[in-house]
Amino acid sequence: MKMLRFRSPSISSLAQEVQCTVRLLDDSEISCSIQRDTKGQFVLDHVCNHYSLLEKDYFGIRYVDPEKQRHWLDPSKPVVKQMKCQQPYTMCFRVKFYPQEPIKIKEELTRYLLYLQMKRDVYHGRMLCPFADASYLGACIVQAELGDYDPEEHPTDYINDFKLFPKQSLKLERKIMEIHQNELRGQCPALAELNLLQRAHTLDTYGVDPHPCKDFTGSTAFLGFTAKGFVVFQGNKRIHLLKWADVSKFKFEGKTFYVIGVQREKKLVLTFHTTTPAACKHLWKCAVENQAFYKCTKSSQIKTVSSSSIFFKGSRFRYCGRVAKEVIEASSKIQREAPVVYRCQFGQSRSFISLSHKQLIMNMEPLLPALSSSREHRDSSADNGLLALKDSVCLSPLKPSVTPEEVEIEEIENHVQERQENETTNRMRVEEEWREIHEDTEDDVASTFTISDTPYSPCASLVPTPVEEGQSGLDLLFQSPARLLKELHADPEMQAKLQAEKERELDREGFRQSLCRPASGQQQMQACLRSAARLLVMATGLLMVLFPLLLVLLESDLDISFLHDIRQTPEFEQFHYEYYCPLRRWFLCRLELIMEQLWG
Missing domain, CATH: 3.10.20.90 (Phosphatidylinositol 3-kinase Catalytic Subunit; Chain A, domain 1)
Structure with a gap:
């Protein structure tokens, strides 16, 4: 590191x-x-x-x-x-943004990093593809990491060492070996990686990071963004492709996500529902970023985008960085000597490691002596602590006299200590298993196209909540409740606190009783008048603020981004044409009639 x-x-x-x-x-x-x-x-x-x-x-x-x-x-x-x-x-x-044409990437290093991402997408099931494409992608990975097939070095079942797909059948492995041995012979790792990118970018799921949601019928759908546009999947089938040129706007309200666009010269509004407001906001940000990156020709043209609201701006987001066309132009101007690409060795490759949850659990030893012996070369202090803990379990101090109360206390302490030791052992086993088999959380969240209706609860975590260490905390933990309460009540400081708490409770009770006493008719009338006056003042102040703002929005032509965004909302347009315009015409007609009568 x-x-x-x-x-x-x-x-x-x-x-x-x-x-x-x-x-x-x-x-x-x-x-x-x-x-x-x-x-x-x-x-x-x-x-x-x-x-x-x-x-x-x-x-x-x-x-x-x-x-x-x-x-x-x-x-x-x-x-x-x-x-x-x-x-x-x-x-x-x-x-974050998959290039539309991988062949236009200038440097081999960038293509290699994109290849690693594509290999992860294949491994986690995000790259859905037919059997023929899956076989070719798998063969490219094997060629890039193993090189040419050699009968003397590679056994007949050498493909079993690779974990390439979530569901890897024997038929698929045979087809991968056939392509690897015949079609890809002689290709260097860089060429094999480029061939994988060239085949992958033609697939519908290339660059799709699926966002689970439900459509207006309640059916499960997965939204994604590619270099071509906005896509919607149901199961393994793409049901919508709205190109970036046809997308007018993205907006969200709470857990509802809207896509507004034009298709076949007709206005199109797609509505989806996410599981949480945070997921909906993340989906909206991803949509805005991808649209800006792939659609705009210059980053200077991108404006600040806000979620739709009439009087409140809601969430605001501004894309920062270059767009796709600017990145391609900048790549073509790179003149430096190509950097050295350090590729993973075959034994270190992710695709080579086939994880087995059951084997890892079977091979683990939960005993403390075994854990201490396995770590003796890494941390001598931790080893001494484990040995001391082992000795303390085997030996117990002698007591001069034992009373029935102390016997009960000792039983409770032994029970608590045994439970703490079991939790410590389980926690160490879970942490060791976590380090070996757990992938990064962001891959686990979207590894498959499924939606979990059960909300995440921190109480359901496998790792127990850590307990603060300290002599006082441990003493309180191992004491019996009866003796602990007795000692607390005997403490003078604690008695003073309890007395102060009783006095505060009496004061609060007296205040509540004074509020509950029936007031006279004159007092009730005065309270009612004061409330009405406050309401009238607040309403007047609100009208004095909102009415000029509404007139500025409806009558002025000020080109301000804040006013422009409000005027472009569908709600404001509906209010303007259906309510305000007829009301203004009626008011002008009445005003003309009054003026004619006056000047008659």
Whole structure:
């Protein structure tokens, strides 16, 4: 791992450092220490500098909040204000925008990183494809990592060492071996990776990060964004493709997501419902970003976008960075010598590692002595602590006398201690299993096209809630409830606090009784008049503020972005043409009649 410190000119922020871990596409990790005001662009630049990557506009940093909701790290905002989880922060470096034509990528390094992302998409079931395409993609991966087929080095079932697809049948493995042995012979890793990208970008699910939702009929659907446009899937079938040129606007309200566009010269409005408002907002942001990246010709043309609302701006988002056409132009101007691409070895490859949950559990030893012996070379202090814990279990101090009360206390303490030891053992086993078999959370969230109707609950976590360590906390934990209450009531400080609490409760009760006493008729009338006066003042003030604003919106031609956005909403247009215009015509007619009578 590499460590890098981003220093801020602010002296007050130098002492407030935050540790971040970024998981790369090959499952390796790099760490950095940032300041509390460090923006997301610095973290992205740190990873790109680690790779020596210039074509970095296709990539982004993704993280998952405690509610299992995925987010893209905003480069223009501080990292600390975006992350809602506890430190240290864990993020993932992923492809954010898939290039429409991979052949136009200038450098081999960028194509290799895109290849790693495509391999992840295939592995997690996001790349849905027919049997022939799946066989070719799998063969390209094998050729890129193994090279040419050699009967002396590769056994007859060498493809079993690769875990390429979620469901890998024997027929598919045979077809992959056939293509690898015959069609791809002689191809270097870079050429095999390029062939995979060239075949993958022709598929319907290329670059689709599925967002689960339900349509207006209640059926499950998956929304995605590609270089071509907005797509909708039901099951394994694409049912909608709305090109970016035909998309007019995206908006959301609560858990409802709207797509407004034109299809066959008719206005089209698609409505979808997500599981949570946070998921709907994330879907809206992804839609706005992808539309800006693929549709616009220059980044200077992109304006700030807001969710639809008449008097309130709602959520605002501004795309930052270059668009697809600008990235391709910048790539064509790269003149440096191509950097060296360090590829994963065959034994380190993700596709080579076939994870077996049951085998890992069977091979684990939950005993504390075994854990201490396995870690004796890594941490001598931890080893001594485990040995001391083992000795303390075997030996118990002698007591001069034992009373029935102490026997009961000892039984309770032994029961609590045994339960704590079992929880510690289970937690260590779960953490060890987690480190070995758990993929990054953002892949698990969208690994398959399914929607979970059960909301995530922190109480259902496998990892037990940590208990704060300390002598006083442990003493309180192992004491019996009866003795603990007796000692607390005997404490003079505690008695003073209880007495103060009783006095405050008496004061509150007296105040509640005074409020419940029946008031006289004159007092009730005065209270009613005061309430009516306050309501009249508030209504007058509100009208004095809203009425001029409404006149400015309806009658003026001021070209201000705030007013322009409000005028473009469907609700405001409906109010203007159906209500305000007839009312204005009626008022003008009445005014003309009055003027004629006066000047008659």
